[in-house]
Amino acid sequence: MNLLMLLEMVAQADPDRIAVTAGDRNVTYGELLRRASELAVEIHPDDAAAAYLGENSPEAVALLFAASMRGVPYAPINYRWTDTQINEAIGRIAPVSVLTDQNCSPRVRTGPAVRRMGRTGATTAIAVTPDQDAPGVLLFTSGTTSAPKAAVLRNRHLVPYVLDTIDFLGAGADEAILVSVPPYHIAAVSSVLTSVYSGRRMVQLASFEPDEWVRTARSERITQAMVVPTMLNRILDVIDSDGGGLPDLRHLSYGGGRMPAAVVERAMRLLPTLNLVNAYGLTETSSTITLLSPEDHRIAASSTDPAVRARLGSVGRALPSVEIEIRDETGSSLPAGRSGEIFVRGDQVSGEYLSHQATDAEGWYPTRDRGYLDGAGFLFLEGRADDVIVRGGENLSPAQIEDRLVAHPAVADAAVIGVPDLEWGERVEGFVVLDDEAVRPEALQEWVRAELRSSKVPAQIHVVDALPYNETGKVLRRELRARLAHEGALG
Amino acid sequence: MKTGTRLVSVACDTEVMVVRSADVDLHCGGHLMVDAVGERSAAEPSSEFAGGTLLGKRYAHAGSGLQVLCVKAGQGTLSVNGVALSILESKQLPSSD
Numbered sequence: 273m274n275l276l277m278l279l280e281m282v283a284q285a286d287p288d289r290i291a292v293t294a295g296d297r298n299v300t301y302g303e304l305l306r307r308a309s310e311l312a313v314e315i316h317p318d319d320a321a322a323a324y325l326g327e328n329s330p331e332a333v334a335l336l337f338a339a340s341m342r343g344v345p346y347a348p349i350n351y352r353w354t355d356t357q358i359n360e361a362i363g364r365i366a367p368v369s370v371l372t373d374q375n376c377s378p379r380v381r382t383g384p385a386v387r388r389m390g391r392t393g394a395t396t397a398i399a400v401t402p403d404q405d406a407p408g409v410l411l412f413t414s415g416t417t418s419a420p421k422a423a424v425l426r427n428r429h430l431v432p433y434v435l436d437t438i439d440f441l442g443a444g445a446d447e448a449i450l451v452s453v454p455p456y457h458i459a460a461v462s463s464v465l466t467s468v469y470s471g472r473r474m475v476q477l478a479s480f481e482p483d484e485w486v487r488t489a490r491s492e493r494i495t496q497a498m499v500v501p502t503m504l505n506r507i508l509d510v511i512d513s514d515g516g517g518l519p520d521l522r523h524l525s526y527g528g529g530r531m532p533a534a535v536v537e538r539a540m541r542l543l544p545t546l547n548l549v550n551a552y553g554l555t556e557t558s559s560t561i562t563l564l565s566p567e568d569h570r571i572a573a574s575s576t577d578p579a580v581r582a583r584l585g586s587v588g589r590a591l592p593s594v595e596i597e598i599r600d601e602t603g604s605s606l607p608a609g610r611s612g613e614i615f616v617r618g619d620q621v622s623g624e625y626l627s628h629q630a631t632d633a634e635g636w637y638p639t640r641d642r643g644y645l646d647g648a649g650f651l652f653l654e655g656r657a658d659d660v661i662v663r664g665g666e667n668l669s670p671a672q673i674e675d676r677l678v679a680h681p682a683v684a685d686a687a688v689i690g691v692p693d694l695e696w697g698e699r700v701e702g703f704v705v706l707d708d709e710a711v712r713p714e715a716l717q718e719w720v721r722a723e724l725r726s727s728k729v730p731a732q733i734h735v736v737d738a739l740p741y742n743e744t745g746k747v748l749r750r751e752l753r754a755r756l757a758h759e760g761a762l763g
Numbered sequence: 764m765k766t767g768t769r770l771v772s773v774a775c776d777t778e779v780m781v782v783r784s785a786d787v788d789l790h791c792g793g794h795l796m797v798d799a800v801g802e803r804s805a806a807e808p809s810s811e812f813a814g815g816t817l818l819g820k821r822y823a824h825a826g827s828g829l830q831v832l833c834v835k836a837g838q839g840t841l842s843v844n845g846v847a848l849s850i851l852e853s854k855q856l857p858s859s860d
Contacts, residue, residue: 273767273780273832281834285818402780404767435782435832437856440819463860498860525859551859560859592854 274402274427275409276340278434278469279305285441286471292330293448293475293492299330301471304337311338314369314389321365321410322389323347324455325358325380326373327478332455333464335371336409343400345407345424348456352743355379361412362386364422364626404428409461410626411555414746422626429558429622430462434469436593443472450489450497452477457744459498459528462559480743482506489518496523498551500745501531508538518543527551527560529745530653530671532678533585540573552587552651554639556630558620562596562651564588579646585675586650594618596651597636598644611644611669613657642669659749661690661698666727668700670749673720673728680719682708687739687747688730691756702730703752705738764789769799769834774806777816777837785827791816792839808839816841822848 279301282289287302299307311334315322322339324332324346332348339346347365349358359381362368366385382388408427412420449467451474453460467474475492477485480503489497499507504526511517524539524546531550539548547566553559564587572583590596597605598612606612615636623630623637631637642654654660654669661668670688677686685705690698704716713733720729740751764770768781774792778799789796792808816822818836823829824843830851831841841848 273782277780277834281819284835402767402769432782435821436854439853439855442853459860466858466860496858523858525857527859547857549857549859553859563857563859565857591856 273404273431274340274343274406275346275430275465276308276337277402278431278465279308279337282441282468282471289471290473291468292333293473294328294330294478297330301468304330304334307331307334308337308341311335311371311389312341315339315342315344316367316369316387319344319367319369319387321345321347321368323349323362323365323368323370324372325349325351325362325370325376326455327351327375328451328455328460328476329373329478330476331371331373333474336461336464340408340427341400343403343406345410346461347410347422348454348461350412350420350454350456351376351379352454361420361422365410402427404431411456411458411461413555414742414744423555423622424624424626425461425555425558425622426624429620430465433558433593433620434465438466438469440469441471443467443470446493447495448473448475448492450475450477450485450492450494452480452485452503453498453500453528453744454479457528458553458555458559459500463498482510486510486514486516486518489521490516493520494518495520496525497521498525498527500528501526501535502529502741502745504531504539505535508535508542511542518546521546523547523549523566525549525551527553527587529747530655532675534678536569536584537573540569550587552653554641556621556623556625556637557594557616557618557639558622560591561594561616561618561620562588562590564650568650582652583646583650586646586652588651589649590616590651591618593620596645606644608645608647608649611642611654611667614639614641614643614651614653659689661688661700663690663693663698663700663727664696668728673700673702673724673730676720676723677702677704677716680711680716682706682711683716685739687749687752689749689752689756691731691753693731699731700728701756702733703736703739704733706735709735764829770796770831771799772796772837772839773804774808775816775837775839776835777833777839777841778835779816779822779831779841780834781829782821782832783828783830785824785829787824787827787829787843789829789831790842791837793842794839812840812842812847813838814840814847817850821851821853823851824848 283301283305292299336346371389409425550564551560552562654671688702693699740748772791793812
């Protein structure tokens with residue numbers, strides 16, 4: 273089995289169904305398969321991968337299947353990187369054929385092992401025996417804490433999930449999904465696979481912009497979409513100000529970072545009939561491993577039990593095909609309610625990089641995310657293991673302190689980090705974006721102390737205009753650390 | 764039969780891919796299925812195994828655990844040891860992408 277098979281089946285059964293809408297252009301499933309065959313011819317037989325550099329486009333979708341036709345992985349590259357980073361990444365997966373959009377064309381340095389794909393329009397039947405162990409996709413991790421690593425996702429990690437959970441051609445004729453996450457994000461890859469197999473029309477936005485997102489959702493009668501946390505609040509701002517709602521949208525999933533419960537509650541208030549799904553997953557786990565379902569959202573929002581209500585801030589429960597375990601520093605499994613590192617196991621879990629295999633002998637993958645399970649199996653995220661602040665031997669979760677800061681009426685956004693400290697090893701410092709400039713940092717420290725232990729009170733709170741985020745909604749803590757180090761050097 | 768193996772019917776257009784392997788012989792239309800590279804004969808589905816296969820459906824044999832995905836539909840019925848395979852419904856999840 274391979275990725276190509278998913279498209280072949282749909283193109284065979286319903287070739288005239290629209291697969292991709294990009295601006296005024298519509299591409300049917302039959303045309304998508306034909307375009308994939310054309311691109312496959314341009315992938316050199318010696319290549320180890322077919323890379324894509326550019327914004328969302330029907331070509332990127334076709335290349336994913338073209339690569340599968342050739343038996344090599346599809347490798348979407350982050351176009352927001354610098355030219356140096358881009359060419360370094362492409363060099364790491366060479367020999368490689370590279371397809372770009374128009375804007376990115378000048379950015380690729382070609383050479384004997386890095387070839388540019390053109391449009392020859394030739395079609396030749398290529399027969400590669402589908403191999404479930406062959407790599408289907410190479411994705412570079414976001415690299416918020418370290419240099420990006422190339423994760424390997426094989427056909428057997430990607431295809432069974434689709435076959436198990438998606439009804440073949442199960443999408444109604446009116447269904448359309450709005451794709452605004454960039455093509456190099458795992459959510460974009462998994463969205464292509466599930467949308468294709470269900471025969472759902474994919475409406476692509478070249479890149480995310482909130483007004484354009486809302487306009488497209490209305491004009492294309494979008495029925496479902498996936499957004500990252502930073503996108504959702506900006507979409508809600510647009511809807512809140514123009515009052516137009518999203519009449520056709522039935523289903524909105526969010527993930528890719530921690531979503532403040534306040535934003536979820538705002539979405540439920542502004543779009544009360546919408547089905548919300550919170551999904552947690554990683555590149556290395558082929559996307560989603562836990563889900564907070566629409567029903568979970570409604571039960572939590574209407575509950576008077578604080579433990580149930582708190583689940584609105586969770587990422588839900590493990591998929592039936594996935595196991596989750598919380599472990600301490602010694603590797604021992606922890607009971608419900610105890611925080612530790614999140615380990616995951618299942619058929620879709622790869623945990624493999626070009627450089628090494630990160631799963632243990634029993635197949636468990638250490639996510640480097642911290643969190644805990646409640647008594648009913650709902651998973652609560654506490655941030656990256658590397659972000660944990662160790663103050664005087666006590667492990668402090670930035671997430672808990674950030675949640676408390678954001679709950680203050682004057683605070684729009686907050687992040688806390690650990691700063692090297694002679695006395696404590698590390699001390700807590702906070703960054704806040706204020707809605708009300710009049711509030712004093714001391715009042716915010718007092719606000720934290722009133723709810724949490726005094727060890728969790730930030731020693732200093734810095735007021736900033738905005739927090740640094742990457743384009744998929746992850747706060748860049750290393751930039752905050754660098755900012756403080758810089759100020760320290762000056763001061 | 765290895766996972767990922769493609770098998771074709773000699774009696775109709777049915778093609779399947781093995782999703783979960785088992786050590787059994789798979790028939791379609793009452794005739795043994797062959798490797799996709801093998802030759803087809805002109806045999807017709809026998810009357811008791813002529814219910815047809817549906818594209819995109821997964822079929823399972825409870826006794827052995829065999830699971831196959833129909834990648835091309837035909838007129839024959841899939842069977843193991845004279846027992847027709849049953850359709851396996853997908854475990855639909857709320858869409859997360």
